[in-house]
Amino acid sequence: MAKTVELRRGSAADLPLLEPLWVSVHHRHLESMPELAPYVDDRETWGARSALYAELLAKPDTILILAVEEDHAIGYGLAHVMAATDTWIADTWRTAGRIGEIESLAVLPSHRGQGIGSRLLDALERELSSIGIRDLILGVLAGNEDAIRLYRRRGYRPTWVYLSQFEGR
Numbered sequence: 001m002a003k004t005v006e007l008r009r010g011s012a013a014d015l016p017l018l019e020p021l022w023v024s025v026h027h028r029h030l031e032s033m034p035e036l037a038p039y040v041d042d043r044e045t046w047g048a049r050s051a052l053y054a055e056l057l058a059k060p061d062t063i064l065i066l067a068v069e070e071d072h073a074i075g076y077g078l079a080h081v082m083a084a085t086d087t088w089i090a091d092t093w094r095t096a097g098r099i100g101e102i103e104s105l106a107v108l109p110s111h112r113g114q115g116i117g118s119r120l121l122d123a124l125e126r127e128l129s130s131i132g133i134r135d136l137i138l139g140v141l142a143g144n145e146d147a148i149r150l151y152r153r154r155g156y157r158p159t160w161v162y163l164s165q166f167e168g169r
């Protein structure tokens with residue numbers, strides 16, 4: 001019988017649980033766009049990411065949802081809220097004053113394709129909506145086509161596209 005996966009709210013105390021989950025996203029990035037190498041290694045990616053998460057989790061409206069199976073975190077979603085004027089949006093689009101950003105969504109490779117990512121996204125959107133946030137953005141690597149398909153199906157549209165030219169030190 002399939003094991004039950006439950007969703008629960010997380011906090012800054014759960015930060016260490018996110019390391020393998022984030023690193024799986026980083027690996028997905030490498031796999032989906034190998035032509036952009038060199039990438040940072042697993043230690044460096046988590047060093048930078050955990051510092052960002054610590055900052056976001058210290059803000060009042062940040063939402064962390066963990067997907068847990070038998071006490072193991074197997075997925076998470078993290079969203080936070082920004083003033084529209086602090087983003088690239090305010091000079092171009094009419095929105096409410098506050099924008100929600102889906103900062104991260106990840107499910108371990110062993111558990112993908114079973115609806116857990118969709119449940120996490122549902123939960124983040126519901127929590128954001130409950131605090132009045134309905135204008136949403138998220139960033140995704142251009143070559144991560146599976147994830148883009150999932151987001152498009154849920155109503156997100158490509159909006160602001162970064163191009164890069166890295167020297168690769």
Ligand SMILES: CC(C)(COP(=O)(O)OP(=O)(O)OC[C@H]1O[C@@H](n2cnc3c(N)ncnc32)[C@H](O)[C@@H]1OP(=O)(O)O)[C@@H](O)C(=O)NCCC(=O)NCCS
Nearest residue numbers: 025028105106107112113114115116117118146147149150
């Ligand atoms: C994107 C992700 C969170 C989706 O979680 P999930 O639990 O697999 O998603 P669901 O089962 O609810 O939905 C499956 C859909 O997710 C998408 N998907 C993205 N990557 C996938 C993968 N490696 N395996 C299966 N489905 C994937 C597909 O669009 C699939 O729908 P399809 O029927 O069109 O193929 C998860 O695949 C993941 O962690 N990927 C790596 C990290 C990542 O790309 N994060 C998002 C970008 S920041």
